[in-house]
Amino acid sequence: MYTRYIPPTGRDSNPSNSESAISSQPPQIAPNSQPTTYARYVPPAKSDQSITPHVLPTQHVRFDDDEEVNREEPPAKKIKLAQDEAVIEVSNQEKPKRPKKKKREPAHLDRPAYDSADDGPVEQMEPQIENQEGTANGSEDIEMQEVPSDPSLQSRGSPLPTEHAPLEETAQRKDRKKKKKKSKNDKEPSVEIEDSIPIHHKAILEKKAKSLQRIEAESPDVAMDDVAATVDEATRQKTPEIELHGLEPIPQPKPLVLDTTTPSYETLPPWLASPIRISQDASASFTDFGITPDLGITPGIADRLASKGYNRAFAIQTGVIPLLLPNHCKLMQGDVLVSAATGSGKTLAYSLPIIRDISQSSRYTTRLRALIVVPTRELVKQVQQVCEDCAGVFALDGAKRRPRLGMAMGSQSFEHEQISLIERVEIYDPRAYQQRMKRLAHVKGLDHDSDGDEDSGYNTEDEERDAIRKREDRLQTLPDHAIAYKSKVDILICTPGRLVEHIKFTPGFSLDFVRWLVVDEADKLLGQNFQQWLSVVIPRLQSHVRTGARNHKQSNLSGVRKVILSATMTRDLDQLEGLKLRRPRLIVLEGPKAQGEARDGASQVEHALPELLEEVALKVGDPNLKPLFLIDLLRSNYILRQAGAININASDDDETSSSGSDSEMDSDSEADAPSTGSKNLASPLKKLPKAQGMPAVLIFAKSNETTLRLSRLLALLAPTLEPFIGTLTSTTPYTTRRDTLRSLNTGKLRIIVASDLVARGIDMPSLDHVINYDMPSSIASYVHRVGRTARAGNAGKAWTFFTNPEARWFWNEVASEKVIRRSKPVERVRVTEEKEDAFSDKVSAYEAALEKLGQEAGQSRRKG
Numbered sequence: 001m002y003t004r005y006i007p008p009t010g011r012d013s014n015p016s017n018s019e020s021a022i023s024s025q026p027p028q029i030a031p032n033s034q035p036t037t038y039a040r041y042v043p044p045a046k047s048d049q050s051i052t053p054h055v056l057p058t059q060h061v062r063f064d065d066d067e068e069v070n071r072e073e074p075p076a077k078k079i080k081l082a083q084d085e086a087v088i089e090v091s092n093q094e095k096p097k098r099p100k101k102k103k104r105e106p107a108h109l110d111r112p113a114y115d116s117a118d119d120g121p122v123e124q125m126e127p128q129i130e131n132q133e134g135t136a137n138g139s140e141d142i143e144m145q146e147v148p149s150d151p152s153l154q155s156r157g158s159p160l161p162t163e164h165a166p167l168e169e170t171a172q173r174k175d176r177k178k179k180k181k182k183s184k185n186d187k188e189p190s191v192e193i194e195d196s197i198p199i200h201h202k203a204i205l206e207k208k209a210k211s212l213q214r215i216e217a218e219s220p221d222v223a224m225d226d227v228a229a230t231v232d233e234a235t236r237q238k239t240p241e242i243e244l245h246g247l248e249p250i251p252q253p254k255p256l257v258l259d260t261t262t263p264s265y266e267t268l269p270p271w272l273a274s275p276i277r278i279s280q281d282a283s284a285s286f287t288d289f290g291i292t293p294d295l296g297i298t299p300g301i302a303d304r305l306a307s308k309g310y311n312r313a314f315a316i317q318t319g320v321i322p323l324l325l326p327n328h329c330k331l332m333q334g335d336v337l338v339s340a341a342t343g344s345g346k347t348l349a350y351s352l353p354i355i356r357d358i359s360q361s362s363r364y365t366t367r368l369r370a371l372i373v374v375p376t377r378e379l380v381k382q383v384q385q386v387c388e389d390c391a392g393v394f395a396l397d398g399a400k401r402r403p404r405l406g407m408a409m410g411s412q413s414f415e416h417e418q419i420s421l422i423e424r425v426e427i428y429d430p431r432a433y434q435q436r437m438k439r440l441a442h443v444k445g446l447d448h449d450s451d452g453d454e455d456s457g458y459n460t461e462d463e464e465r466d467a468i469r470k471r472e473d474r475l476q477t478l479p480d481h482a483i484a485y486k487s488k489v490d491i492l493i494c495t496p497g498r499l500v501e502h503i504k505f506t507p508g509f510s511l512d513f514v515r516w517l518v519v520d521e522a523d524k525l526l527g528q529n530f531q532q533w534l535s536v537v538i539p540r541l542q543s544h545v546r547t548g549a550r551n552h553k554q555s556n557l558s559g560v561r562k563v564i565l566s567a568t569m570t571r572d573l574d575q576l577e578g579l580k581l582r583r584p585r586l587i588v589l590e591g592p593k594a595q596g597e598a599r600d601g602a603s604q605v606e607h608a609l610p611e612l613l614e615e616v617a618l619k620v621g622d623p624n625l626k627p628l629f630l631i632d633l634l635r636s637n638y639i640l641r642q643a644g645a646i647n648i649n650a651s652d653d654d655e656t657s658s659s660g661s662d663s664e665m666d667s668d669s670e671a672d673a674p675s676t677g678s679k680n681l682a683s684p685l686k687k688l689p690k691a692q693g694m695p696a697v698l699i700f701a702k703s704n705e706t707t708l709r710l711s712r713l714l715a716l717l718a719p720t721l722e723p724f725i726g727t728l729t730s731t732t733p734y735t736t737r738r739d740t741l742r743s744l745n746t747g748k749l750r751i752i753v754a755s756d757l758v759a760r761g762i763d764m765p766s767l768d769h770v771i772n773y774d775m776p777s778s779i780a781s782y783v784h785r786v787g788r789t790a791r792a793g794n795a796g797k798a799w800t801f802f803t804n805p806e807a808r809w810f811w812n813e814v815a816s817e818k819v820i821r822r823s824k825p826v827e828r829v830r831v832t833e834e835k836e837d838a839f840s841d842k843v844s845a846y847e848a849a850l851e852k853l854g855q856e857a858g859q860s861r862r863k864g
């Protein structure tokens, strides 16, 4: 008989029962005894000592109290062990046999300390044993009573200590096993069990041992080597070896896991990913800009602008001008990139603030302070005209300086241009004269003695400047005089090629004072990088040879501000990288909203067309007959037959039979053409048009040669139109080009046949129609070509001929809303079959014209 540990009353679900059990068998716990971590019966010292409930307390089973347990062991482990014991309990109930006592003895059961809540393994084991003997019903209160000494138990080898001798024996056996366990690894318990446990219990006990091992291995608190070993063993036992018989599975690639997550980061830099968007409806007075009136456009200047036709700022100007005006906020002083539709007023948007800035400079010193780079001579001239307007406006404003403008575009000889840009003077400077003599002597010395070690006196870092200086040093001057150079212009408007030539070959041409760089039609200039102009220009703009030379007078900024513009602005960071932008900001003029579309979100479409531009596409069945289609279109009531555009006194109307009618529909249909509505070509023109009241038409052909041929062919096929036809190609002399554009604007010429030379930037305010006789080579080219009309808020119409092979690209790319933002879809005009048949009547005239064209070409070749 022995005494059981009674859990604290707080934990017991039936405190009264527990208390009664304690009062009948009060456990005597030695206060100073070492707390054991293992619940175990301790046999008395002498075997003959009578065992009574009142004597036994000194020898009875000793349990730790809660506090001690809590101090020594983490609770997590105890809970796990309690669960294990529950497993054991179930097993024992199934097989209530003698070896149950032994199950408490494996080494891993020695380690944990038990708290009262768990009751420990002993308490859980006891009821099962008592149930076996029929002395208890398994309930907690009965369990706490003395266990009756039952000889039958002893006879069956029960480990229950009912008398001294068996108790002693049991204790000794336990001690022996305990020692064994300490010296053995975790596998031993099952071996030990094998010795004394019937074979049918082995499986259960092994299972228990394994589960304990597994739990201990899983427990982060257990870091003992033996547990790790046990885990390995358990794992080995868990995964039985499979006989493969050479049928091992073929190694398979890892299944591909597709990453469907949307990146939370932007691949573009923030300034490019989230540009400043300007609504097309925006408008403002010029006096609204500037942080203070004197740092902006004063009312006086605004009045003068109005007198030049600039009454209010256009939408893109409301975004760009304030950013380029003086500002003390660093964030407002970075480089500016502008993407805005053709004809939206980008030229004034940059020229006005730049000229305003330069007009604040000293009236007596001229320095090259701004470079405006554009791709063609025509554009140089056009930008110069806008800048002249602005310069005049500021010059009139009291003491302000009138900025001087220069052009470099190759329209005149290089020497002439040099003289127009740089002034050469001789100044008295003995020191400079001596240095120059020294350099010359050194170079002469090198001619005789090739020892090149000595410093030549030329700065070899800039080869172009070295070469220029060498040439200049050879020039004769007065004694003790040196040559000095002065810029004659404040602003240089130039093509990139000519700019590079001046940098390399014009003495005194320096970019040291430049504080503005404008790159108009940037995508073209960056994409083609004429003469590697960027790598020549940008390093010279980054150097700070003279302190303060690049200071912006009215703001705390030093360095070159760059303004980069295009209607088809590139987002290619590789291209933009060459510009070495500082704190860039992108301003985008929003495109027109499509019909029925609410303008709520920002459009992601890259290009936009002017709001009042109408686009029409026209299929050409037989490409060989394209010139006839063109003449037919020109004479249709869409163009020359517009109200007031017909001269009754026609003379070549016999060539234009009225074979078609407005109601006739074409039978051809394209699967890929959107249902954008269709019209028929009107009857051809019967009367000769006269210039007055005739709409202006610009016809684009794909090359210089095609342009020249088409222009002549038109004149041959429709002689009455000849006086109104002009031609523009890159081979056309500059003066002829200039005169041709001027004639179009004055109304003298009505039809210009041109190559892509004038596709970009050229402002033709009176242009009503653009005809893409040949398909443009790119979407950007289409945007620029059709953008020659419908400018500055005016209406305009663009026609595009497409052949069968071109149809898919045109409708899928050019006419797609996803690529180009437009207010209306592209309309389709069908040519009736009758009309196409009627063209066959004209084929003979066409062939005759072609023959004549061939003869003329032969004559000009012989002349040339």
Ligand SMILES: Nc1ncnc2c1ncn2[C@@H]1O[C@H](COP(=O)(O)OP(=O)(O)OP(=O)(O)O)[C@@H](O)[C@H]1O
Binding pocket: 309, 310, 311, 312, 313, 314, 317, 340, 341, 342, 343, 344, 345, 346, 347, 348, 566, 567, 760, 761, 762, 763, 765, 787, 791, 792
């Ligand atoms: N504020 C204004 N008020 C009236 N007209 C203006 C204003 N600003 C610009 N314009 C006119 O608008 C027309 C188009 O301007 P500009 O040539 O600068 O367009 P753009 O945006 O540079 O076009 P592109 O991309 O084709 O070069 C010009 O005739 C110009 O005189």
